[in-house]
Amino acid sequence: MSLATIQCCAPIAREPLSEGDAAELATLLKAVADPVRLRLLSMIGSHTGGEACVCDLTDAFELTAPTISHHLKVLRTAGLIDGERRGTWVYYRIVPETVNKLGALFAPLAEPATV
Amino acid sequence: MSLATIQCCAPIAREPLSEGDAAELATLLKAVADPVRLRLLSMIGSHTGGEACVCDLTDAFELTAPTISHHLKVLRTAGLIDGERRGTWVYYRIVPETVNKLGALFAPLAEPATV
DNA sequence: GCTCTAATTTGACATACATCTAAGCCTCTT
DNA sequence: AAGAGGCTTAGATGTATGTCAAATTAGAGC
Numbered sequence: 001m002s003l004a005t006i007q008c009c010a011p012i013a014r015e016p017l018s019e020g021d022a023a024e025l026a027t028l029l030k031a032v033a034d035p036v037r038l039r040l041l042s043m044i045g046s047h048t049g050g051e052a053c054v055c056d057l058t059d060a061f062e063l064t065a066p067t068i069s070h071h072l073k074v075l076r077t078a079g080l081i082d083g084e085r086r087g088t089w090v091y092y093r094i095v096p097e098t099v100n101k102l103g104a105l106f107a108p109l110a111e112p113a114t115v
Numbered sequence: 116m117s118l119a120t121i122q123c124c125a126p127i128a129r130e131p132l133s134e135g136d137a138a139e140l141a142t143l144l145k146a147v148a149d150p151v152r153l154r155l156l157s158m159i160g161s162h163t164g165g166e167a168c169v170c171d172l173t174d175a176f177e178l179t180a181p182t183i184s185h186h187l188k189v190l191r192t193a194g195l196i197d198g199e200r201r202g203t204w205v206y207y208r209i210v211p212e213t214v215n216k217l218g219a220l221f222a223p224l225a226e227p228a229t230v
Numbered sequence: 231g232c233t234c235t236a237a238t239t240t241g242a243c244a245t246a247c248a249t250c251t252a253a254g255c256c257t258c259t260t
Numbered sequence: 261a262a263g264a265g266g267c268t269t270a271g272a273t274g275t276a277t278g279t280c281a282a283a284t285t286a287g288a289g290c
Contacts, residue, residue, distance in 0.1 A: 010214050012153070013160020016175075022150040022157075029148035034278080035137040038127070038144075042137075045128020054237060067279055069238055088236055088287055099125050099221055106218035108211070149248085169267065182249055184268055203257055203266060 010106045025105060028098070031078035036061065037071045041099075044081060044092050051093040125221045140220060143213070146193035151176065152186045156214075159196060159207050166208040 017025070032038060043060060044052045058068045072092060075081045079098045084091050132140070147153060158175060159167045173183045187207060190196045194213045199206050 009160055009165075009209065009211060010218055012157045012214070013209055015157065015161045017154050017157040019150070019154070022153040026148055026150040026153055029144055029153075030277095033141055033144035033148040035134070035141040036278085038137040038141055039132050039134070042127045042130065042132040045124055046130045058237090063278095064280060065237065066239080066281080070278075073238080085237090085286080090237060094124065094128055096124060096128075096223070099127070100223060103125055103218065103221035103223060105221075106214055107222045108215060108218060151248085173267090178248095179250060180267065181251085181269080185248075188268080200256080200267090205267065 010108055012105050025101075028078055028080075028101065031074050031080055032102070034071070034074075036063065036068075037075055040068070040071055041075060041080060041094065045094040051091045053089045053091055055089060057092075125223055127220050140216075143193055143195075143217065146189050146195055147217070149186070149189075151178065151183075152190055155183070155186055156190060156195060156209065160209045166206045168204045168206055170204060172207075 032041065039060075040057055043057060047056070054065075054068065054072065057072070058065050061068060072081065072083070076083055076092075079095055081092045082095050084093075147156065154175075155172055158172060162171070169180075169183065169187065172187070173180050176183060187196065187198065191198055191207070194210055196207045197210050199208075
């Protein structure tokens with residue numbers, strides 16, 4: 001790691017995003033830019049075993065099952081979660097690699113060391 | 116820092132977000148969940164001196180000045196950038212604290228150490 | 231096979247949003 | 261003070277999106 005990598009700002013502020021990268025990242029960000037989907041994501045990720053049943057998620061909101069299902073589909077299409085049917089129920093879990101993409105985009109490259 | 120903080124997942128996956136926190140974060144994320152605004156943010160942040168003139172930004176897109184102005188306003192309202200008029204031109208710069216909020220939300224709490 | 235529950239899909243609707251044109255405001259220059 | 265350039269605001273319009281009700285698929289158990 002060179003000194004050049006030590007600076008104050010996130011990767012998004014290091015160099016201009018290409019049009020293509022921006023479009024791809026915007027799609028990912030749109031998926032999480034909703035209060036219900038943020039809560040779904042955090043509920044799935046923090047649930048025991050790292051996975052949650054749709055039934056648990058639906059009960060936690062004052063929304064209909066189709067609406068929750070819609071939001072889960074948006075998250076799954078974006079690659080943020082992955083679903084699996086086991087018997088009667090469907091379980092979702094987080095895809096950490098995709099979440100990390102967002103973390104990398106906004107994470108500061110270094111702490112404000114001595115300053 | 117205790118051992119408990121060393122785990123695989125981002126803070127969003129640590130515990131369920133409250134309704135209020137989710138709403139606040141969603142507002143912030145909506146501001147960046149647009150390809151034009153992502154590029155604006157990265158162009159401003161990576162520009163020499165950490166600030167960019169609106170004129171530079173407008174020329175970089177095939178969009179009208181009012182549209183760019185609108186996007187800048189969205190970013191500014193979200194607290195992601197801050198603008199200042201100096202003479203004829205208006206300069207924008209990034210507000211790192213706000214960007215860091217997003218970084219903190221999605222950043223893994225620890226590297227996949229030995230695994 | 232039939233029924234019940236879990237979850238998704240479809241279609242409709244109201245709202246939110248990205249974009250443009252036209253108009254207005256601020257600053258510098260002449 | 262009058263004009264010109266830079267930027268924002270206001271209003272209009274087409275598209276995208278969040279939500280629900282109704283219909284559909286899938287599995288479990290009787």
